[in-house]
Amino acid sequence: MAKTDAISVAAKLLEEKPRTVVSWLRYERVPSFKAAMNIYEKSGGTVDFNGIYMPFLKAVKEGYARFS
Numbered sequence: 001m002a003k004t005d006a007i008s009v010a011a012k013l014l015e016e017k018p019r020t021v022v023s024w025l026r027y028e029r030v031p032s033f034k035a036a037m038n039i040y041e042k043s044g045g046t047v048d049f050n051g052i053y054m055p056f057l058k059a060v061k062e063g064y065a066r067f068s
Helices: 006-014 018-025 033-042 049-062
Strands: none
Touching: 006 018, 006 033, 033 049
């Protein structure tokens, strides 16, 4: 991935590996509570716990989440 693509930028901001961010986007893994707190803090509260975890709940209910 290029260092200026959105995934790389988000990963750097969140101090996560790009692969970790990709796994969240693909619903392969859900962010840990510690990662969710970091997302909340880094977004200035714009992204809250509902914004982090509700998409995963929806993905599980609709059957397209890849994590177990």
